[in-house]
Amino acid sequence: DADVTQTPRNRITKTGKRIMLECSQTKGHDRMYWYRQDPGLGLRLIYYSFDVKDINKGEISDGYSVSRQAQAKFSLSLESAIPNQTALYFCATSERGGPYEQYFGPGTRLTVT
Amino acid sequence: GEDVEQSLFLSVREGDSSVINCTYTDSSSTYLYWYKQEPGAGLQLLTYIFSNMDMKQDQRLTVLLNKKDKHLSLRIADTQTGDSAIYFCAESASQGNLIFGKGTKLSVKP
Helix, strand or coil: CCCEEEECCEEEECCCCCEEEEEEECCCCCEEEEEEEECCCEEEEEEEEEECCEEEECCCCCCCEEEEEECCEEEEEECCCCHHHCEEEEEEEECCCCCCCCEECCCEEEEEC | CCCEEECCEEEEECCCCEEEEEEECCCCCCEEEEEEECCCCCEEEEEEEECCCCEEEECCEEEEEECCCCEEEEEECCCCHHHCEEEEEEEECHHHCEEECCCEEEEEEC
């Protein structure tokens, strides 16, 4: 079984809809991250969480919110989806200490029409 | 601020060596990483190097680090069609977050 899972894997939604992307991990890591990937722009950090009570904004948090329900679960919400949020979204986890390598889920492809 | 730069495309012939280059700005980065993303998949850690090392070798992969020039490279020996993917360079930043480059798409021609 995969260590980092994301649901759904693909989603098409309409402008203005609320949508939640979920991430679960079995690696026992404290830290979890949400990124979005756009062609030619690489990965950009949306939010990160160092533990259940420590949540931080990343580079591009506007229009997104997160919830860390447990050590193993970190969800990303788009309160009112817009077309320029169409992207590939990745969840990742890492341990608290170095070398800080991050382990990625398979991604969620989100299309907002 | 922190930034990681890498060229967007590289094309090689099967059996040749591939060299993917990266420059970074944060001289205090403790670790530097190479990730691989195959089509339709997430990123997979290939290797990382500690900042006090010059070189790390792992089978067909060789990582070279020039800390003075803030330059990192990944050499893939005997490149195969299965190596076709996007390769991301990343540096460790404050609090252990990673800063990723935009990725280099490696195309391997038979």
